[in-house]
Amino acid sequence: MYSQKKMDKKYYILIGAIVAAVLLGLIAHIVTTDRTLTPIEKAIKDTVLLVQKVAYQPIKFVKDKVVEYQEKQDLYEKYKTLQKKVKETDLIQAEKKELEHQLKSMKETLELNNTLVETEYLNATVVNRNLGYWYNTITIDKGSHNGVEKDMPVIVSDGVIGKVTKVSNFNSTVKLLTSEDVNNKISVKIAVGDKYVYGLLSGYKRKGNTFTVEGIADNIEIPAGSIVTTTGMGDNFPSGIMVGKVKKVKTDNFDLAKTVEVTSSVDFDDLNYVTILKRKEANQ
Amino acid sequence: MLVAITLIVSFCFDGIISNFIPLHSQLLIPLLTLMSLLIVYPYFNHHEDDYLKVAGVLGLCYDIVFTDTVFLNCVLFLLVALFIRLLNEWFSNNIFSVGLMAILVITFARILEYSILSLVGFFAFDWMYLFQGIYSSILLNVIYVMLLYVVTDKISRKFHIRKID
Known part of the structure; x- marks a missing residue:
């Protein structure tokens, strides 16, 4: 009798261990692989988020009014700053037109139909912000119905914020660059004079809102304040999107490579509206 | 009915409130759906199988809608x-013990x-990050709970809904 009980207990422990191992394997597969959402998941997600969006509207209205009131307080100062910027914009516009003209003629000469920087823009509103805490994701209200596809880059007016990882019919999940996920690395370039220094954006520190750029050759001097942008190579981000400015340069423990600390140009704490970049098809 | 409303409202609030809180808030990370599980337990009146089923379904909904996991x-x-369930065997059901x-x-x-998540290789284990995750979630959720x-206690008294004390 006693031995039978002991055997039963052993079986329970064995079954429990097997179930736990299977569950862990399943979770590992779901969390670490790039799977697409099933039609059932898409339907549930879209329905619940639609209900939530409707419930959120009155609160959003009040929130927008409060923000509007706060912005009106320093309207005159903003107007003065913008006046200065408008003058600078005229110069930039003229330069841009000239560059566009040059680019067009060069493309005609080389018979190129598409370059790394050609994109279309799609604006979206943030529906949820980082629920689940560890994942560093946001949910936006545009999905495959609006032409959103997996891996499309997402930006705000200040710079790049992440890429689309999951797409349902009317919503998408965006993984932010702040994610601790080991696979979430993008290639960036740092403008040093007329040249570019290339590296890999790898880590993020909440304190100070800074990224770490690794893989930089030791023989180049990088001054603080240098502009960091995306390279447009290797990943889905087009070239030239702002990432931030160099804060500090450190040499690694073995004096072989430099690690650059970059202050992000984006305030990740306050993401309300974002833009999805759709790369133009060739021959378009 | 009270249980269903509590769970659904908390689930929706989780999403809505996240829009008002900084992404990397050090104090106010919402876990309202999880907190609603704590509140509704006494209303199951020892029907623990039903309680576990509800918890599983709620977790699955949370996976699909919010985290894609x-x-x-x-x-x-x-x-x-x-x-x-284990905690409810040790603590009585009042506002202070619910907070604890x-x-x-x-x-x-x-x-x-x-x-x-560390075990499946999603990220490297870091004590500080884990500690941050815990303390940043306490304030808002304790107030909410x-x-x-x-x-829920007032409603249950008014409509004579039975619960474990």
Whole structure:
């Protein structure tokens, strides 16, 4: 009798261990692989988020009014700053037109139909912000119905914020660059004079809102304040999107490579509206 | 009915409130759905199988709608539900013990989720990051759980809904 009980207990422990191992394997597969959402998941997600969006509207209205009131307080100062910027914009516009003209003629000469920087823009509103805490994701209200596809880059007016990882019919999940996920690395370039220094954006520190750029050759001097942008190579981000400015340069423990600390140009704490970049098809 | 409303409202609030809180807030990370599980336990009146089923389904919904990680929160909510059942054997049901239980539940859930994610290689284990995840979730959720307790308790008294004390 006693031995039978002991055997039963052993079986329970064995079954429990097997179930736990299977569950862990399943979770590992779901969390670490790039799977697409099933039609059932898409339907549930879209329905619940639609209900939530409707419930959120009155609160959003009040929130927008409060923000509007706060912005009106320093309207005159903003107007003065913008006046200065408008003058600078005229110069930039003229330069841009000239560059566009040059680019067009060069493309005609080389018979190129598409370059790394050609994109279309799609604006979206943030529906949820980082629920689940560890994942560093946001949910936006545009999905495959609006032409959103997996891996499309997402930006705000200040710079790049992440890429689309999951797409349902009317919503998408965006993984932010702040994610601790080991696979979430993008290639960036740092403008040093007329040249570019290339590296890999790898880590993020909440304190100070800074990224770490690794893989930089030791023989180049990088001054603080240098502009960091995306390279447009290797990943889905087009070239030239702002990432931030160099804060500090450190040499690694073995004096072989430099690690650059970059202050992000984006305030990740306050993401309300974002833009999805759709790369133009060739021959378009 | 009270149970269903509590769970649905908390689930929707989780999404809505996230839009008002800084992404990397050090104090106000919402876990309202998980907190609602703590509040509704006494209303199941020892029908623990039903309670566990509800917890599993709620976790699955949380996975699909908020985190895209099918089964992770389903398992997590189930284990948290078992933990809540255990806590209810030790603590009586009043506003202060509910607040204390909320702190224990948050700590348990955070450690469990972080350990699973580290174990499957989602990120490298970092004590500080885990500690941040715990303390940043306590304030908002304890306030919410206490408010929810007061509201549901008043409603249950008014409509004579039975619950474990």
